[in-house]
Amino acid sequence: MKRLLILGAGTGGTIMANKMRKQLSHDEWDITIVDQHKTHYYQPGFLFIPFGMYSRQDVVKPKNSFLPMGVNLIFQEIDRVEAANNHVVLKDGISLKYDFLIIATGTRVVPEETPGMKGPLWHRSIFDFYTIEGAMALAGFFKTWQGGELVLNIADVPIKCPVAPLEFVMFADAFFVERGLRNKVNISYTTPMSGAFTKPRASKMLGSLLEEKNIKIIPDFYLERIDNDKKTLVSYDEREIPFDCLVTVPVHKGDPMIGRSGLGDEMDFARAHKHTLQSDFFPNIFVIGDAGNFPTSKAGSVVHFQADVLTANLICAIESRPFTESFDGHSNCYIETGFGKGALIDFNYDTEPLPGSFPFPGIGPFGLLKETRTNHYGKLLFRWIYWHILLKGKEMPIDSKMTMAGKRM
């Protein structure tokens, strides 16, 4: 019996378990997946929680309900990969052998990386919305907040879902307008990048949207520490920004297990080839999604597109054939812009987000790089697609490779 071992039962691991179980014979291949947590979170939904649009029950389901028959599921913390010996050691000392390994352990926020962040103000005046706990705490805070300086800060890049902080401030604008408090709330967007987004045309479009909504962008702000007494953010070049409510996107890192196993970079993201998804260190190890050091968005859409490539390439590796598929960095993100509208961007390693229509050229129904109501409904509909189609590895009418059809230069 040969063994495929998958580390992490989040979006990437779950999709791969579903896809590979269909590909590999039950008589020859054992598939095992390991995760320390029993709950699967619909992470795109965290954004909606602070504004009371979603509650906890809208974003959680048990992990085991998304895995197919014939996949062993182990709930246990992973201690390390001993790649030279082709086995993984779990926290309880159990050792799992593998022929092929998929690393899908995602990324996590590490507020401890920034001095003063997890101090006395944590979850009192300083909140994150990238965890269920942070999103729930902020929802509670917003219920009674009477206004002041609302500052969103991105501590460093890369982060999960790079558009989520933009969506957050636009939702906040709409939320406080609807509550009649907008004139008492100043909203600012502080980022270590030079603008609202990384790619020039999207940055311009999103930058003007923020301006229209009277949200101040403070670029090139690289956070060093938080002063809890003065309630200020302090940058490395000693600029200070006062806040009454700080919504932080803390420094992101990969799973520490990757560092312990010697498979990652200094942020514990697993080093892997950006096109083949194969580990830089061992040919029988592959990486998918947020866990990798791929220079594309850390986002569910990327994982979904990578899964098609990884399935094909893993089969090639198993059969000792050259790789047939190459991941192009394809990413596709709905961007909520508030008041029932949304935008959509579609891009890859080489092509920045462009205007046009998606997925059908000239027809849509979604508009690229512009605000429409349909885009907003696309995002809401996506939650259903995620639970019922995407996680189960079923076909979607979107190609894993980005296409120029429907885009305008």
Place this chain on the structure above:
Amino acid sequence: MAQKVFAGVTVDINEEGYFTNPAQWNKEMAVEIAKEEGILLTEKHLAVLDFLRERFAKGEALTIRSVGNSGIIDIKGFYGLFPGAPMKKAAKVAGIPKPASCV
């Protein structure tokens, strides 16, 4: 594509002044580019430039934090060497493209 002369050699640069071909770069050029940015190059600067060029050659992301974790200098010190926007300035002096600060 624009061109510019550094240390007596014509090199290709983009509209923002970043090298488009890192192979054309040498240390004498770095001294001149740094001077344009108001920086007097020291050994410490050069160690950082080498680190960035190596990482770039391997196709790895260039971030301020990665410099801070390099063992060469901490982040505060990096700001001291290249004031204002350290990664952008250092990339320019190192003769590599402007970091995309990836997505």
